[in-house]
Amino acid sequence: MDAYDRDAAGAQQGAEPESGPVGEGPVRIGGLAPLSPPGWIEAGRHLVAGLELAVAEVNRAGGIGGRPLELVVRDTAADPQRAVAAVDELAGLGVAALVGEYHSVVARSVAARADALRLPFLCTSAVLDALTEQPTEWVARLAPPQSRGWRVFADFLVDAGHRRIAVVAQPSVYWAAGTRILREHLATRGGTLVELDADALDPAAVCDRLAEQRVTAALLLVGLPAPAVPIVRAVRRDPRLAEVVLGAPAGQPEFAEWAAALGADGAAVPFLRYLPEQLGPLGLRVAAALRERLAAAPSFVAYEGYDAIHVLAEALRTHGTERAQVAGAWPRVAVAGTRGTVRFARTPGGSVWQWPDAPIQLADRDPAGPEGFRVRYVG
Known part of the structure; x- marks a missing residue:
């Protein structure tokens, strides 16, 4: 107890x-x-x-x-x-x-x-x-709802010039729903989603697939600390992926565990959080x-x-x-x-009472000091 x-x-x-x-x-x-x-x-x-x-x-x-x-x-x-x-x-x-x-x-x-x-x-x-x-x-x-927040994330990526994006995901209802939302919304904006199975690939194999697919952004739909931490470390150390942007829509970098495990490697990984800009x-x-x-x-x-x-x-x-x-x-x-x-209020397609005006922003840990955050995008 x-x-x-x-x-x-x-x-x-x-x-x-x-x-x-x-x-x-x-x-x-x-x-x-x-x-x-x-x-x-x-x-x-x-x-x-x-x-x-x-x-x-x-x-x-x-x-x-x-x-x-x-x-x-x-x-x-x-x-x-x-x-x-x-x-x-x-x-x-x-x-x-x-x-x-x-x-x-x-x-x-x-x-x-x-x-x-x-x-x-x-x-x-x-x-x-x-x-x-x-x-x-x-x-x-x-x-x-996930569909609203993850569409904001997709818009952020497309607006930043990313058209070929990978998800590295573990099997779960939540990750599968997020993958579907991203795939469908990216398609409306001319983007393509590449899906990688995090349970079937070790970090080195993930890096190989990201390089082969020529993606410019990779989203981690995985648990913390494993396999998120070893995947981030592997990507950061692979010269083929030096320009690839990592993202974590579910918010893993928000918490101190992420910063403690990854330090500077965990900076500049955008994630969703539900706060106003100020x-x-x-x-x-x-x-x-x-x-x-x-x-x-x-x-x-x-x-x-x-x-x-x-x-x-x-x-x-x-x-x-x-x-x-x-x-x-x-x-x-x-x-x-x-x-x-x-x-x-009741929202279209929703089954529960929803706060429709909940704030959404994308933030990341600041490379200049990973203890601090930068607001990258407001949805």
């Missing part, structure tokens, strides 16, 4: 399943994040830091009608089955809503189970377009508080966690703490967040 499970165990004792918070006790929110392998632990830590900071602020401001907001966190470990079990447990603890999750495949399982249980779920960070199979009133999302006063204040909690610069995932709690708090205050009341609030809330005013 990890620290997060120990903290929540006391809340479970004596709890009975219920449809949502009642009485004068705390209003519970269930938090889901990857906090152990094979999950992306650093993303999970940032997400929980944002959730916890916002809960503390809500409680300092009087909570929900005088009742404290209580966050009960469960580790999904990037495992859909473990996540579904956590949803069932949290539902039994009487949480008013669920919040969080970083990994798209896990979030999809969470969304399906939450919909079946009629339990509101505010997804912070997962981007897979098909978050649920059918339209649902119970699920909302802060992060932009943070406003609220964003800057929250950035300072998150930096203190994390002892590191906060990623966009931490801001997503922070904003999500304030959205839920507004829904709980203005519409009630019963689950149906929270879900009914999705199209009615408007909350000034760290990255803009959050409002939800």
Whole structure:
């Protein structure tokens, strides 16, 4: 049992399943994040830091009608089955809503189970377009859908003069969806996509194929640290590929693990993140508080966690703490967040309530100092 499970165990004792918070006790929110392998632990830590900071602020401001907001966190470990079990447990603890999750495949399982249980779920960070199979009133999302963000990435590449682009991908629903989006959008702009199997090729073979195919950009749709780190090192040291631009749409270079493993080799690798070009006063204040909690610069995932709690708090205050009341609030809330005013709407082809104005930018680590970032493109 990890620290997060120990903290929540006391809340479970004596709890009975219920449809949502009642009485004068705390209003519970269930938090889901990857906090152990094979999950992306650093993303999970940032997400929980944002959730916890916002809960503390809500409680300092009087909570929900005088009742404290209580966050009960469960580790999904990037495992859909473990996540579904956590949803069932949290539902039994009487949480008013669920919040969080970083990994798209896990979030999809969470969304399906939450919909079946009629339990509101505010997804912070997962981007897979098909978050649920059918339209649902119970699920909302802060992060932009993958199709929107990855098309922005494709536009960035084409605008920079790249027409022959490779993806080096591992098998997964998420990577396959990203590859399809890139292929289809590049085709509309005169680009060509070459697909390489990262599991079938070692780093040296990847370099050989990139050189043979005469690509000018290669996107890494792979896990961190392996095989991302050895592939980047191999490409950087291959003189045939000196002019090839590396990219990582899923955001691996955002986190300190990337910089620690790659140093200067990890600079100038563009990635997607969901921040505005400039943070406003609220964003800057929250950035300072998150930096203190994390002892590191906060990623966009931490801001997503922070904003999500304030959205839920507004829904709980203005519409009630019963689950149906929270879900009914999705199209009615408007909350000034760290990255803009959050409002939800139905978007074409979407199955969940979506923040349509979520900011998108491409950034990379600055070659002049890999601890810093450069904004390369705003979508």
